[in-house]
Structures are given as C-alpha cells and as structure tokens.
Amino acid sequence: MDIIKTIVTILLVISSLLLVLSILLHKGKGGGVSDMFGGGMSTAMxxxxxxxxxxxxxxxxxxxxxxxCIILYGLIVKFQ
Structure with missing residues (x-):
C-alpha cells in the first residue's frame, strides 16, 4: 500500500505543477493579473x-x- 501511496503522491505533485503551468499559458481575456505579467501582448502563436x-x-x-489523484489519495489515507 505504501508503494501505491508514493506513486499517487508523485503523480499528484507532477500534475499540480503541470496544471499551474498550463493555466498560466492561457491567453488573458484583458485586465487583471494576466496583463501585469505580459498577458496583454499578442503573438502569432x-x-x-x-x-x-x-x-x-x-x-x-x-x-x-x-x-x-486527489480522490485516490483520499481513499488510500481513509482505508489505511
């Protein structure tokens, strides 16, 4: 059970980082924090x-x- 918990924890950390990065890559809709970090600049891509x-x-x-991963981790902790 410890191996599964370790694998789920590693997947959770990796997916959390990738989720933050993918959200930050989105084009800003104007105004707010996205313009402060250069989101207002438009490039061809x-x-x-x-x-x-x-x-x-x-x-x-x-x-x-x-x-x-969050649900699996919760179930592992609950039934451990």
Missing part, C-alpha cells in the same frame, strides 16, 4: 485558435488527472 483549443484540451486532461 498565442492568437491561434487551434493552439488555444489544444491548450484547453491539455489543461482539462491534466485537471482530470489531478482530480483522480
């Missing part, structure tokens, strides 16, 4: 609809992985 859709899909996939 970031303005692409295909790139934004792919980034949305990746972010959702990472978020689902993160959620599953």
């Amino acid at each position: 970031r303005s692409s609809g295909v790139a934004e859709r792919n980034l949305n899909r990746i972010t959702v996939g990472i978020a689902v992985t993160w959620g599953v």
Whole structure:
C-alpha cells in the first residue's frame, strides 16, 4: 500500500505543477493579473485558435488527472 501511496503522491505533485503551468499559458481575456505579467501582448502563436483549443484540451486532461489523484489519495489515507 505504501508503494501505491508514493506513486499517487508523485503523480499528484507532477500534475499540480503541470496544471499551474498550463493555466498560466492561457491567453488573458484583458485586465487583471494576466496583463501585469505580459498577458496583454499578442503573438502569432498565442492568437491561434487551434493552439488555444489544444491548450484547453491539455489543461482539462491534466485537471482530470489531478482530480483522480486527489480522490485516490483520499481513499488510500481513509482505508489505511
């Protein structure tokens, strides 16, 4: 059970970092914190609809992985 808990913990840390990075990569909608860090600047790649859709899909996939890891970790701790 300790091996499974370690694997889930490692997956949770990796998915947490990837989720934060993928959210920060999204194009800002104007105003707020995203403009303060250069989110208001538009480049050719970031303005692409295909790139934004792919980034949305990746972010959702990472978020689902993160959620599953949280639930598994909670179940492991509860029944240990």
